[in-house]
Amino acid sequence: MISDFLNPSYLAGFLTLVIIYSVFAIGLNVHWGYTGIFNFGVAGFFAVGAYTSAIITKKPATGDYMTYVGGLELPFVVGLLGAGVACAILAFIIGIPTLRLREDYLAIASIGVAETLRRVFINEMGLVNGTRGMIGIPQPLHGLVDQADYKYVYLAIAAAILVIVYIAVERVLRSPWGRVLRAIREDEITAAASGKDIFAFKMQAFMLGAFIMGLGGAMYASYVRAITPDTFVPMFGTFLIWVMLIVGGSGNNKGAILGALAVWLIWDRTGALVSDAQNPSIFYVRNLLIGVLVVAVLLLRPKGIWGEEKRVSIYAGKEPERARRKEPGEASEPAGAASVIEEPGESGAP
């Protein structure tokens, strides 16, 4: 079971998928972990991101078995950013009616959006080639090395994107803006009473998280090179990413990455069992395992493996230094004083 990982080529593929799922988990963390937006339609953003990058980077459609819009032959980076922007726009549209409502209504509405989009992708043949799917999605820097070694190049590209996303999200969430998001998550009414426009902040966070999911979708599309509407079923496209975030620890991006690694390890190894044993029922044992895992974590370790840290400001030290703060000269310490989540967003919005 473990011996597969001694094969560098297998390990590269495994890590690439962990990285892609980490990007999704960070995007979901912006929604749920930091802002409390209950997005159950991750699969919808996954699909829109993947298809958008496919139609931006692929050649125009030719022949009877290939019909889709676009085919702009633009570089990978354009596809990546285009996917993010498309998802942010989708989030804006979904957000208008739902972000003001109870959080569980958004969950139901987002499931609905994801399923409706999937049906559109299946039934509108001219849009993204229906159930035949999009195949031969271009990969960045493909001519650089030998085909056999390309997976290491892609691993490096994916890792670079993850690092950029991670640093950017950490910076943004530790800013005053990020603290307002946590304040909204903890208590919307208090945050509103401090003069914050709840709807605007939620919308911004929803669009930011969706943008990141779009990046993940584009990375996935270029990695697997072939996507069909079946990729974006709720179990795989939404639930698995939620399990990663909950197991890892929502409200902590390191936890999100750890969760992606842990859950994908389970998924990948049980998948290997399926192909070893030639027994399709193991597939359902795998789903069962994932379901039991999430319920067990919710019951026994609600904060996940690596839960949220209390400190949220980049100006604050690692450990709370309450004693020091009481010293006279330190009284006017800047944002650090407002860095504990119980004191929401005192230093104001940007």
Next chain:
Amino acid sequence: MAQLIVIGLIMSSIIALGAIGLTLIYGILKFANFAHGDLMTVGAYIAFQTFVGGGHIGPLSFGYGMILAILAAMVVVGVVSVIIDRLVYRPLRRRNAGLVILAMASLGMAIIVRSLVYLGWGPDQRFYTPGLQYAHQFPLGIALKPDQMFIGAAAIISVVSVYLLLYRTTLGRAMRATADNMELARVTGIDTERVVIATWAIGGSLAGLAGVLLGIQSHLMPEMGFIFILPLFAASILGGVGSPHGALVGALVVGISQEVSTEWISPAYKPAIAFILLFAILLVRPRGIFGVKD
């Protein structure tokens, strides 16, 4: 068109049974039970397992065995619902977990239940009875199979029973009081934990019945209930969460619009219709047709 409306009514009656249970649980426990559709699936398969033929009742494709199978499904799903509540939701409630954590746990339960159905009965489609049934012809070009009339009748009997239970018994009064305000109900001496158990038992058995009726209407497959979750939520939110008669009206709106829509757009979009209705009603009346401020 008349035919589509009648088929829509049949589907509405199945949706209504699921949505009433969903809305009762939603109203009392304040969380969205994403496993409700999969409870329906369990009901359908329990009936499949316990169905032993028993000849034919009149023109129906099944006999008295089906009545017993339905009762078995209702009892088993009711008990399973209560057990899940004791094992999973009650510990979370005691910890004052938010409604999102409860909803997430219910999605986990949905996956668990569906995987068990897959493991128990396999992924293939199943039918209660083999063969085709001839439809009776009615005026206005309406054709209706006897089994479909059975579905409508079973749904009407159950809905009336639930109504009587809620509005004519002490338990019903206690349930409505708890849904209104759990703290206040507890203060007035209502054993709210008992009310919660009763709610799961009733909601679960209605889901079990809905699952069997859905199986009679089309066929059994492990995903049957999960696919049904959007219409269920659409109906209960349309009617206003926590309102049983709202869920009934919501079910009629959703069921009929889904069928009638096939006149103009591809049947593949049926589930999307439920959702678009939901989206529209949330824009105009965020609390649903019969919703009250919570």
